[in-house]
Amino acid sequence: MSCWQTIQDYGLRSIGIGERLLPREDFTLCQQFTLIGSGMIWNIYFGFFALVLGFFFATALAVGKGSSNRLIRKPSEWFIFIFRGSPLFIQFFFGYFLFLSLKSNYPFFDPFTAAWLGALIVLFCNTAAYTGEIFYGALQSIPKGDTEAADAYGMSGWPRFKRVIWPTMLRLAWPAYTNEAIFLFQSTALVFFSGFPAWQQRGDALYYASYFADKTFNPFIAYPILAMYFILLTLVIVSLFGLINARLNRHLPQHTRSKLRVRPNLIR
Amino acid sequence: MACYLTTGKHMSIYTSVFTVLLLLAVTAPVALGFGFAGASAARSSVAPLRWFGKSYIALVRGVPDIAFFLFFVIALDQGIEYLRHKALCRDWSEPIRQGNDFVVCQAAKMPLGDAPQWVHETYGFSLAVLTFSIVFGAFAANVLFGAMRAVPHAQLETAGAYGMSQRQIFWRVLVPQMWVYALPGLSNLWMVLIKATPLLFLLGIEDIVYWARELGGTKTSRFTDYPHGDWRMWYFLALLVFYLVFTRISEVVLERLMQRLTHGQATSGGEAQRKAAA
Numbered sequence: 156m157s158c159w160q161t162i163q164d165y166g167l168r169s170i171g172i173g174e175r176l177l178p179r180e181d182f183t184l185c186q187q188f189t190l191i192g193s194g195m196i197w198n199i200y201f202g203f204f205a206l207v208l209g210f211f212f213a214t215a216l217a218v219g220k221g222s223s224n225r226l227i228r229k230p231s232e233w234f235i236f237i238f239r240g241s242p243l244f245i246q247f248f249f250g251y252f253l254f255l256s257l258k259s260n261y262p263f264f265d266p267f268t269a270a271w272l273g274a275l276i277v278l279f280c281n282t283a284a285y286t287g288e289i290f291y292g293a294l295q296s297i298p299k300g301d302t303e304a305a306d307a308y309g310m311s312g313w314p315r316f317k318r319v320i321w322p323t324m325l326r327l328a329w330p331a332y333t334n335e336a337i338f339l340f341q342s343t344a345l346v347f348f349s350g351f352p353a354w355q356q357r358g359d360a361l362y363y364a365s366y367f368a369d370k371t372f373n374p375f376i377a378y379p380i381l382a383m384y385f386i387l388l389t390l391v392i393v394s395l396f397g398l399i400n401a402r403l404n405r406h407l408p409q410h411t412r413s414k415l416r417v418r419p420n421l422i423r
Numbered sequence: 424m425a426c427y428l429t430t431g432k433h434m435s436i437y438t439s440v441f442t443v444l445l446l447l448a449v450t451a452p453v454a455l456g457f458g459f460a461g462a463s464a465a466r467s468s469v470a471p472l473r474w475f476g477k478s479y480i481a482l483v484r485g486v487p488d489i490a491f492f493l494f495f496v497i498a499l500d501q502g503i504e505y506l507r508h509k510a511l512c513r514d515w516s517e518p519i520r521q522g523n524d525f526v527v528c529q530a531a532k533m534p535l536g537d538a539p540q541w542v543h544e545t546y547g548f549s550l551a552v553l554t555f556s557i558v559f560g561a562f563a564a565n566v567l568f569g570a571m572r573a574v575p576h577a578q579l580e581t582a583g584a585y586g587m588s589q590r591q592i593f594w595r596v597l598v599p600q601m602w603v604y605a606l607p608g609l610s611n612l613w614m615v616l617i618k619a620t621p622l623l624f625l626l627g628i629e630d631i632v633y634w635a636r637e638l639g640g641t642k643t644s645r646f647t648d649y650p651h652g653d654w655r656m657w658y659f660l661a662l663l664v665f666y667l668v669f670t671r672i673s674e675v676v677l678e679r680l681m682q683r684l685t686h687g688q689a690t691s692g693g694e695a696q697r698k699a700a701a
Binding site: 237240242243344374 | 493662670671
């Protein structure tokens with residue numbers, strides 16, 4: 156079987172298109188590359204949607220944590236503490252079993268026990284909490300002169316937030332936010348190891364990598380392939396975020412622009 | 424309720440809490456040692472040693488750690504068995520990798536096939552500790568490497584001017600002073616280490632996650648005196664609370680430690696303390 160044939164069969168296997176049966180013996184290098192790459196679709200799906208949706212919630216959380224109103228501040232603080240203070244792994248388990256018991260009482264929760272929605276919600280809350288903390292820190296360090304200038308121009312409320320505070324917050328938070336995005340994509344690898352079932356063996360990259368490692372008793376091929384894919388993904392994220400960073404800082408003189416310093420990888 | 428919470432199986436979940444604490448207690452110093460060695464290697468003047476240190480730091484970062492955990496446990500296990508095989512069974516002619524199988528002679532099995540159960544468990548646990556240490560050692564190395572560079576360079580030059588050798592400068596000036604710069608990073612790492620402990624479950628250790636799944640599952644009255652439905656949600660809620668409390672306590676303790684370490688240091692924290700006292 157040629158490699159091109161394998162790519163056609165397994166390239167979209169992780170979303171249920173193509174050959175149903177996974178290869179069982181005589182694993183070729185091509186099969187491993189294709190299937191693990193196909194699994195990356197899920198990693199990108201989880202990471203992308205959690206990041207985009209979490210971004211807006213995180214902004215709300217950061218503003219809430221900085222609010223002077225206790226009724227708004229306390230819930231935001233607790234939300235951030237709960238999701239930052241406990242392991243993501245336990246959060247996945249808890250979320251899965253929570254949805255499972257909700258499902259037995261209300262049929263509405265049926266889709267929540269599937270990974271595509273349930274795990275996405277957990278990841279969304281988790282990244283919103285981490286990002287909220289980053290944005291909160293950035294809000295605290297907005298130069299006083301900026302807000303004073305906004306006041307002097309007679310801005311207040313929403314226009315002041317939208318045109319002065321928010322862009323500055325993003326600019327200050329961006330390097331840390333880049334790291335958060337990298338963490339997030341890496342932690343998507345946990346999804347199928349934490350209760351959420353891989354329906355019809357449609358899993359993410361790590362799911363297939365460990366499938367191969369289990370079948371061949373040889374971790375030295377599947378895991379390096381996985382690592383390669385993740386490093387590529389990290390490079391893509393870094394360059395995309397770098398472009399946005401350049402845009403956020405375009406009004407500053409060259410030498411004062413904050414450089415992106417990438418410090419990938421810590422578990423949560 | 425009190426009876427239910429003290430059944431034999433519940434005792435195992437309490438012991439597994441100690442497994443987690445033991446893992447933390449062993450891993451933290453070992454990883455710190457790995458980190459110290461890695462950081463010292465990375466700033467060494469001998470080129471191969473420096474490359475080794477730097478690539479150790481760079482390699483472990485950038486790849487999802489969970490993949491590393493899954494990888495290292497098999498790799499270490501096979502590596503040890505391979506070495507023992509080479510040493511113990513010299514007259515073995517067949518190749519070790521036969522297609523999809525990894526075959527070593529009986530005497531090289533680790534632990535030995537006839538070893539008692541607790542040896543197997545201890546061996547699995549120490550492999551897990553070693554894996555955790557390698558991964559977290561790289562993070563610690565990165566933190567310590569940064570901390571060593573943060574120590575004011577003038578101080579090292581002063582020590583050199585007093586005629587200290589490189590070794591003396593390293594041990595008497597650099598190492599005692601770097602901790603205050605390293606502590607924020609290290610305490611962050613400690614939090615991350617706490618949050619990584621549930622991954623033990625993936626390494627096949629019977630830890631709290633394993634027992635929470637086991638005990639929470641539906642029980643019928645045939646097998647136990649306390650039948651109940653699917654309670655796994657509540658068990659995982661308890662785990663969540665356990666980790667939150669643990670994190671909070673660590674935060675408080677580390678904050679105190681930072682207070683002590685900044686005392687008298689030439690940093691903004693130390694300066695603030697001096698002003699507050701005056």
